[in-house]
Amino acid sequence: MSAVTERRERERAQRHQLIITAARELAEAEGWEAVTTRRLAERVEYSQPVLYSHFDGKDAIMRAVAVEGFGELAARLRNARLAAPEQPAQALHAVCRAYLEFATERPALYQAMFILPTDVKFAHAETPAPLRAGFDEFVSCFRSDNRRRELFAEVTWSALHGIAALTASGRIPPSGQAERLDLLVTQIAGTPVGR
Template sequence: MSAISERRERERAHRHQLIVTAARELAETEGWEAVTTRRLAERVEYSQPVLYSHFSGRNDIVRAVAMDGFIELAAQLRRARQAAPAPESRAGQALRAVCGAYLEFATERPALYQAMFVLPTDLKFASAETPPPLRACFDEFVDCFRPDDDRRELVAEVTWSALHGMAVLSGSGRIPPDAQGERLDFLITRFAGAPLGAPGGPAAP
């Protein structure tokens, strides 16, 4: 690649990230209903045709914001898990740290969380087409359970689903946010400890 081509690629990448950052900032201050191609074009001081040369439309921009979010979430979950004792040493400590980090992320970045999990996108979960940042988030939950547990991916999925419900219902005021710690304690008690599926283990109904 020539020096001119490399410079153009850098400029294009810069414009791309500038648009994504502007969309995220606008959503955080005014909500996603305020994020339109016209508003973004004005905010980044590019024409709408330039914006459309990077994104096919609003949904494509939401997808790009969501991808940024999954990269950030994976890093936050990883830091939390690595700072906790390994699952083999103290059952539940890593899981509680990861779950707590997840709920903290959802609370502190509501607009970003909406882009990742609520607004329509073509991002696929639990699929061969799942982007690596999404899989990295899921793997942080999986790694909280013992490697010899053949149901750990299933329980990781159920744990994530429960956390999402807690985050959305609490964020919308459907359930009291001040009881989130108690809910989290209950969730960890159910899923951490004895090997999953063992007689009398916490995964039993």
């Protein structure tokens, strides 16, 4: 590969990332309704055709944002699990808390990942690796001799998503989140967890 080709590929990758970052920033500041290809083109100072050379449209941009978010979430869950004591219930509690904190701290990113329609496939052969890595952090919180540990992880993740979505929409108060989390972990892990 020539130096010129390498430079062009590097510049293309930088433009690609710039578009993703701009979409995230705009969504966090003004919501996903504000993210349009026209506004993104203005924000990154490239023409719309250049934007379309990277992404087919807003849905493709949102998918890229979601996949990037899954990578960030997986890293955060892993760090929480590794920092927790080795008892499964405490590791599960730490991972669940990290998940809910992520959803609260990055609402627009969480929407792209889990609320808004995308073509990202969950529990499928085509599931993006970062999403699978995040799910595996939940699985790792359950004993390896538990044949149903993936089911336990799936139910835990589903319950957390419900808590995150209901809290974000104001349907349940955020003040009860610690108690909800303790109840969930106690019921799933089978042992009480101290805060």
